[in-house]
Amino acid sequence: MILTKKQRRIEWALAIVMIILSLFFLFPVIWMIANSFKPDAAITADMNSVRAFIPPAPGGGFFDNYVSIITDTSFLRYMGNTLLYAAALIVLSVIVNGLAGYALAKIDFPFRERWLFIIMMLMIVPMETIITIHFLFIAKMGLLNTVIGYILPMIVNPFNIFLFRQVFISLPDDVWEAAQLDHCSAIKYFFTMVLPMSKTVVATVSVFTFLSVWNDYLWPSLVFTSSDLLTAQIGLNSITANVNTTMGMTLALITMVTIPVIIIYSLFSKQIVEGVVSTGSKEG
């Protein structure tokens, strides 16, 4: 596309505004990362100067805060737990919400549109309002402080069902008819045709699920009491509550929690945007 001089000037102006805005939002993150490599004394000394945004020169003690976290706390284990829960939830979420979305998109059953309406209504109910019911339910089932108790209420997600439904509805019916003539069962069709044909929405749901598990604080803090099962966010809280944790360690912990989210956002920003656009809505 050939731009006119005026258009080019507008593009430049927009780029400059975006860079300034990005820096504005990035300052706390830069500050956090820079100070996560410093001892507390240096953090306090640099507090009121521009050095607060500059990491120390690499050398002896550069990674001390990180080494302390790895050696003195169970934070790596909590991160591992969270990754495991996220992986399990991604698989279950894609299967369960995907099947529900497929049914709502392609299978003709009584009151289908009303079911869809109910599911869409559920999207506006905040998780916090039903968390007590979830807690009581899981407690009655004797699943408190178990992985299953943590995962179970998080599998079904109205937003993900709606997301899948919106994508599946545009899949051509004749592919299913061709697959039937190729002796493909409905379940096999779902796993070998529908999901591979809908890679974008699968990626979107996986990213959303990962982020919701990684950032979740309230639900795991209610379900888990055993320190072996804690998630990264709860682990972060319990470690920083300890009097022996330094400010540098706290910043290193927050950096460790933040970095996977930044990586996921940078790698899958396209899927996240497409997912939001395809539904015409956004998650809570």
Added chain:
Amino acid sequence: MSFIELKNIYKKYPGADKNSVTDVSLNIEEKEFIAFVGPSGCGKSTTLRMIAGFEDITSGEIYIDGQKMNETAPKDRGIAMVFQNYALYPHMTVEKNISYGLKNMKVPSDEIKKKVDWAIKVLGLEEYRRRKPKNLSGGQRQRVALGRAIVKDTKLFLMDEPLSNLDAKLRVSMRNEISKLHRQIGSTTIYVTHDQVEAMTMADRIVIMKDGVVQQVGKPMDLYEHPANKFVAGFIGSPQMNFYDVTVNGNIVTFEDGSRITLPDSVTSKLGGRQGELILGIRGEDIKLDAQNIDLFKADKQSAVVENAEVMGNENNLYFTFGGASSVARVSKYEVSGIGDKIEFVFNPMRIHFFDKQTEICYI
């Protein structure tokens, strides 16, 4: 018993106020190539989909190879189908698309390889075997869809407007390929199209449908020469047959604009004494402009002014108004006339058709 028998098939969709398919009865013989043709919404695809098992039958019976198939799942009907939009599996290569059904049918892998290699060779897809559908042209995609159908050794091929997404040139070449393939494989083929040229050039027999009702079943030339009614006469043939509201009195035919022609006794006798208001139909190629024919039927010579001329290369179509109706004459490439030229012509009386004005049934 015929290979396929449709007995009084009806289809009515829930909530619809009329049938989509009404009382279709048809026998199709083994190895026959039969085309269902008709305008959009005539019920041809619905009938095909009922044969495939993708649509429930409201009433009636379908038999394939002697077995009643009303309740049989599509996969158990022994059919292969080629879809209008190809229905290829987008994430699979050409090879995998073709072999997918065989794998599901637990065919031994060496046999799968043999069949896939054969299909790929027959369809000229050798250099595309590892490509995915998105990297193929429309014609190549359609060939993959054909490949998927032919490897399954089914006795019945169903094709639902398989060429409608291709450009005109490709359609002609694919038409030939499908006909060749049919002769080579010898499967019974039911081919749905809205293009009467495809039906005429490919089918052993044509089933013409309108508003869910079969209008006529017959060999292409039978339909062309002896249409059952005005709809069939108008649908088959390009350019369309010319129709005129006329009054027949004895041997004299009077057109709306007062023009007259005289019918030979042999034609009048075929009318069986039917007189009065009728519809006269004549094909463009039976309107003669050459000196020999004009001399032969000079008593009935007519004239008109050319309003439009289509030069087709091998022939010309001349459009003019005559007898109160828009008309077209299909003449040889040597009979050149320009817009505004006055032409003289005669109707070949032996090729005239007459239709009832109310029922539109063809008398001759």
